[in-house]
Amino acid sequence: MVPFRKMHGLGNDFVVLDARAGALPVTPARAAAIADRHFGIGCDQFIIMEKPPPGADVFMRIRNPDGSEAGACGNATRCIASLVAEEAGKDRVVVRTIAGDLPVERLPGGLWRADMGPARLRWDDVPLARKVDTLHVPLSLGPVSGPAACSMGNPHATFFVEDLDAIPVAELGPKLERDPIFPDRANIGFAQVLSPAHIRLVIWERGAGLTLACGSGACATVVNAARRGLTGRRATVSLPGGDLVIEWREADGHVLMTGPVATAFSGTLDLGAYGA
Numbered sequence: 001m002v003p004f005r006k007m008h009g010l011g012n013d014f015v016v017l018d019a020r021a022g023a024l025p026v027t028p029a030r031a032a033a034i035a036d037r038h039f040g041i042g043c044d045q046f047i048i049m050e051k052p053p054p055g056a057d058v059f060m061r062i063r064n065p066d067g068s069e070a071g072a073c074g075n076a077t078r079c080i081a082s083l084v085a086e087e088a089g090k091d092r093v094v095v096r097t098i099a100g101d102l103p104v105e106r107l108p109g110g111l112w113r114a115d116m117g118p119a120r121l122r123w124d125d126v127p128l129a130r131k132v133d134t135l136h137v138p139l140s141l142g143p144v145s146g147p148a149a150c151s152m153g154n155p156h157a158t159f160f161v162e163d164l165d166a167i168p169v170a171e172l173g174p175k176l177e178r179d180p181i182f183p184d185r186a187n188i189g190f191a192q193v194l195s196p197a198h199i200r201l202v203i204w205e206r207g208a209g210l211t212l213a214c215g216s217g218a219c220a221t222v223v224n225a226a227r228r229g230l231t232g233r234r235a236t237v238s239l240p241g242g243d244l245v246i247e248w249r250e251a252d253g254h255v256l257m258t259g260p261v262a263t264a265f266s267g268t269l270d271l272g273a274y275g276a
């Protein structure tokens with residue numbers, strides 16, 4: 001039996017295992033089985049903490065429920081950072097992912113601010129299948145068209161809409177996620193700009209579907225909105241699960257994301273009981 005924590009950031013939820021003392025026999029298929037909301041514990045992403053390389057406090061491995069590995073997970077970054085910071089009695093830690101080092105600091109009121117690194121704006125960074133303007137990607141489906149795209153270590157496309165409630169996100173999301181213009185698929189954001197400092201956002205997540213919040217998606221949305229001149233570089237993003245404050249820092253192009261963390265429960269898990 002292995003201990004696990006069930007955590008979430010604004011309802012974007014995670015099963016967290018700790019493999020820092022040694023590798024755990026977790027295959028992508030087993031992670032997917034544990035992430036299943038009926039036959040397993042259920043979560044939006046399956047997170048494994050691994051032994052940190054020099055310069056970082058922890059390595060964070062991110063898997064979607066379909067078993068695919070992701071390069072970024074903003075909400076989980078805050079959750080894992082809070083775990084490691086509490087253990088070490090620190091207010092600032094560095095979480096490393098396959099996309100880079102993410103410094104995270106504790107703020108008053110139970111909030112954590114993660115430096116999610118630079119937004120990657122080139123077509124081949126997102127990545128897209130061919131050289132196009134990432135500010136107006138030639139893609140449309142039903143009532144949405146012409147998204148802006150960027151990477152936060154994972155691919156994001158943001159469709160700006162007039163009325164979010166009128167968009168059939170659950171119908172459009174899976175088709176757009178797998179459009180051939182996204183060779184690695186993509187997280188699909190549907191954003192309604194409410195003011196130059198406030199955006200309403202719903203995300204269809206790559207490999208996970210509709211979630212209550214998406215940290216990297218909120219980051220990508222503010223970057224894409226600011227690039228379009230629809231908002232400033234700092235905005236509150238209101239997701240179904242709650243608000244994140246995002247700042248696309250002028251000095252270095254890094255994106256700062258501030259939000260809460262929570263542990264719902266802890267338990268033990270018999271890994272052998274799940275897929276091979």
Ligand SMILES: N[C@H](CCC[C@H](N)C(=O)O)C(=O)O
Nearest residue numbers: 070073074075154214215216
């Ligand atoms: N589904 C995403 C990973 C999780 C991102 C999201 N949960 C976040 O908080 O950033 C992907 O495949 O790129």
